Amino acid sequence: MDTFESINSRRSIKSFDKNQKMTKNEITKLLEFAILSPTSYNIQNWRFVIVTEQVLKDKLSELSYGQKQVSESSLVIILCADLKSWDKNPERYWINIPEEPRKALVASMKNSYDGKSELQRDEAMRSCGMAAQTIMLAAKSMGYDTCPMKGFDYDKVSKLIHLPDDHVISMMVVVGKATKPASSRGGQLPLSEIVFENHF
Template identity: 55%
Template sequence: MDTLSAIRERRSVKHFDPEHEMTETEINGLLELTLLSPTSFNMQNWRFVVVTDQAKKDALRAASWNQAQVSEASLTILICADLNAHVDAERYWVNAPTAVREVLVPMIAPFYEDNPQLQRDEAMRSVGIASQTLMLAAKAMGYDSCPMIGFDPAKVAEIIDLPENHLIGMMLTIGKPLKDANARGGQLPYEDVVFRDGFPKKA
């Protein structure tokens, strides 16, 4: 499926075939595409916990107000982020020319250190970009997905052994749909959300 079709056809699906298993090749290919997502300073601060173990998926379902897709989808992925990714910045530019490294690497840590709000904002930006990449890649591979925030973050963190200084940005389920998504609820008018050169002045 081409990218434009994947964007148009991607929907949040709640009902997945619990018998379907994705192959390791499919899972790895899906995540390798996702890892091409952009991040600020190439920090790659996202971390992906890919859950296929049924008992663990069942535990996550219980922490997600018993939403069936969490345990019935082929994959349940917790898209997390490392809030300390700005530390040890040299590793993000190991393959860059020396001149590029010498300019960029010294900029990274000072930009984020002592600014927890910026660290969190950057983490959530990265999670959002990666999540969309993941959903579109899944759609292009013939799978559907459902992005979720409906879960108890403390319980989920315990289930996946979330390290300190990390956050959970989103849960995402991926699999073969048993039924189509509901009809779209309705898009806001284009002119209500898209403005040229700035917001319109109030009368």
């Protein structure tokens, strides 16, 4: 499937085949695509909690106000981010480049994020948003469907997955084989309303 086709055919699916299991290899492949998503300073601040166990998916469905695509999916990915990744041995984000530019990048990164909690959170959401789209398009190319989700109790899900204090949850993406197609598109705004040439 080419990129245009994945973009066109990706839809938010609400009914999945409960008996469909993803293999470990498929899950790894999907996550290997996810980590090719771009992040500012190559900070790779996303952390992915993957859930395949039925009991846990059922619990997550309950915490998603009963949304059944969660319990029916083959895989739930909870996209989290480490807000302090800029301060955790950041040299490893640039391991392949010479020491001098690596030191300069790390210094610039620390200077950029240190003490700026709003920016740290913005970066978490930007990185996870990018990764979520990569996951959804890659899954589509692998023959799977997805639904991005924010409709769940963030506090309770945080507790359930033992989210560390310096991490946040951005969103979930559920993955599976659709049993029903998505309803027709809600309607896209015209480009004339949302695109501005050079300035508003």
